[in-house]
Amino acid sequence: MDFQFTEEQERFRHEVRSFLDKELPSNWVDYIGTAFDDTVAPIKDGEQIFRDMALKLGQKGWLSLFWPKEYGGQSCSYVDFLIYLEEIASRGSPGYNAVGSKMLAPTLFKYGTEEQKEKHLKPIARGEELLxxxxxxxxxxxxxxxxxxxxxxxxxxxxxxxxxxxxxxxxxxxxxxxxxxxxxxxxxxxxxxxxxxxxxxxxxxxxxxxxxxxxxxxxxxxxxxxxxxxxxxxxxxxxxxxxVQTMLSYERIAIGPVAVVRSMIDRMVRYIKDNPERQWQNAGQALAQLKVEAEVGRLICYRLAWLHDNGMATAQDAAMVRLYGTELFQRAASAGMELLGLYSQLGKEDSRAPLQGWFRHFYLSSIGVTIAAGTSEILKNVIAGIGLKLPRE
Ligand SMILES: Cc1cc2nc3c(=O)[nH]c(=O)nc-3n(C[C@H](O)[C@H](O)[C@H](O)COP(=O)(O)OP(=O)(O)OC[C@H]3O[C@@H](n4cnc5c(N)ncnc54)[C@H](O)[C@@H]3O)c2cc1C
Structure with missing residues (x-):
């Protein structure tokens, strides 16, 4: 077993980080998934920010990382792809359209006609077509x-x-x-x-x-x-x-929720250190617990990518990663709100909101994460049925 990334992978991670530092708008607050947040730009400009960034990611070849060369991809491993996704998610970067790049593309490799591949794959890889x-x-x-x-x-x-x-x-x-x-x-x-x-x-x-x-x-x-x-x-x-089963099987291979939890922990730690005059009861206990869970979550994500690279990933593995990551996201967002206290309920428009309303944003969005891409109950059904081979209830 080898738990280290290769030097090339470390270099790639660094390249993605530097790119995001350079290309994200200067007032970007690392909100995940929403380019259309008026903190950064009026909603109508958010779409343009997303599209501009998609073109830049496309130019780097990062919207087709794991696609085979024959389809215009970079033939990278899924582990490489997860490194990229981890960096993108932890900055909440716009420009990455998972439905096209991660889900539809491999579905077209399998079921698309030559005309369909020709029509959609290149525009998706260039960041010109969003789905x-x-x-x-x-x-x-x-x-x-x-x-x-x-x-x-x-x-x-x-x-x-x-x-x-x-x-x-x-x-x-x-x-x-x-x-x-x-x-x-x-x-x-x-x-x-x-x-x-x-x-x-x-x-x-x-x-x-x-x-x-x-x-x-x-x-x-x-x-x-x-x-x-x-x-x-x-x-x-x-x-x-x-x-659709093929397409959805790619949806749950993700690291976004865990990447955000790691950012939450980093931000909380910085905030506590920057505000030493406040009483931080139980902060160490809560953050240490989250730190352990985030590490477990990250390991099972990269394990899933490795299983995928070796043709061994099952629907159960993907369901476990999604279930663990999204429920952890929910726990972490709740813990952040509790630690920051009553002011954490203030929205980003209020100057008194700690961390620009960052935790409130994630707390509200954490409600939907255990519903999207299969509810927690459905994910448990997959694990019970495929993994534990229990009869359907
Ligand atoms: C943030 C977010 C993003 C989304 N994005 C998209 C999108 O882009 N495209 C899209 O098409 N849809 C999207 N959805 C919809 C999402 O896929 C559905 O909400 C989800 O599949 C659940 O369906 P439902 O809301 O109809 O709930 P229901 O299926 O009616 O479920 C209601 C409750 O019953 C439980 N339940 C249902 N069946 C079972 C069962 N067999 N065993 C045990 N419990 C069960 C569920 O877990 C849930 O608690 C999104 C949802 C959210 C929250």
Missing amino acids: CEAFTEPDAGSDIASLQTKAVRDNNDYIITGQKTWSTFAKYSDWCCMLARTDPELKRHRGISFFLVDLSTPGVTVNPIIDIQGEPDFCEIFFEDARVPKENLIGGENEGWKV
């Missing part, structure tokens, strides 16, 4: 296969009708990945197809939903007789279930 996931419906969340959205074949097109919801980033995306029922006679997941839909298609409406932070990060998407060319069907008619 979102539109799988959840008002009555189909954990059980996506109960979806109601329909796609009916009409000559060379499909006519799509239905509604999706909670689609993160849809307002700023060019395309969405979505599922629709193409054969209502077939049982549940058998009659489903996977489509790529250009969000500027007539009949497609994207409505932002203001989230708990007051930001328009989520959207509902309406499809009203939207005409989508048959060339946008990925993996064949009624074959969407296996396509």
Whole structure:
């Protein structure tokens, strides 16, 4: 066993850090996932900041790190990729579109036609094409296969009708990945197809939903007789279930939540040292506990990347990493709020808010992290079913 990164990997981490120091806006406050936060820029400029940064990341080749060379990628290992993700997440950098780069691309390697690969992979790698996931419906969340959205074949097109919801980033995306029922006679997941839909298609409406932070990060998407060319069907008619399973299997290989927890600990430690006049009851106990858990979380993330590089990763491994990381994120955000005291509830717009409202931001967003990409209960079902081979309850 070797728990060290190679010299080349250390150099790469350093390169990513220096790049972010140079390229992030000077007033960047390292909020994760939201380029559209008006602390940094008015919301309309946030999209531009995201797109500009995406182009710069694309120029470095960092949006296609683990893709094989034949698809224009860098053929790096997944461990290298996680180093990059760890640095990006700990600065909350804009410009990285996980749905395109990390999830759709490997799905297209497997199921895309040559035309589909040609059309989407290069723009994704260059940071020119941004995508979102539109799988959840008002009555189909954990059980996506109960979806109601329909796609009916009409000559060379499909006519799509239905509604999706909670689609993160849809307002700023060019395309969405979505599922629709193409054969209502077939049982549940058998009659489903996977489509790529250009969000500027007539009949497609994207409505932002203001989230708990007051930001328009989520959207509902309406499809009203939207005409989508048959060339946008990925993996064949009624074959969407296996396509989406492949795509989602890449979603949970991540290090974001743990990277943020490590930043939380660093910030708390600095804040305590900068404010010695305050009484910091139990801070050492709480932070030491989090430090241990963050180290465990980081190790299982890199272990998962290593398993993936060696063709040994299972859905159970990915579920364990996601479950541990997101629940730790929740505990750490709560601990931060408690340590900082009542002022931690103030928002970033209030000059008295400690750490520019950083912990409040993460505390509010921590509620959703154990729901997105599979709720904690669903992740436990995966671990119990695949890992422990327990019968379904
Ligand atoms: C921050 C965030 C980002 C999101 N981004 C996207 C996105 O980009 N695209 C997208 O399509 N969707 C997105 N979603 C939606 C997300 O995928 C769903 O919210 C999630 O799958 C749960 O579905 P639901 O909300 O309908 O809850 P339900 O599935 O109705 O679940 C309700 C409760 O029942 C529990 N439950 C359900 N089934 C079982 C079971 N079999 N065993 C045990 N417990 C069960 C759940 O754990 C939960 O506690 C996002 C959600 C959040 C919070």
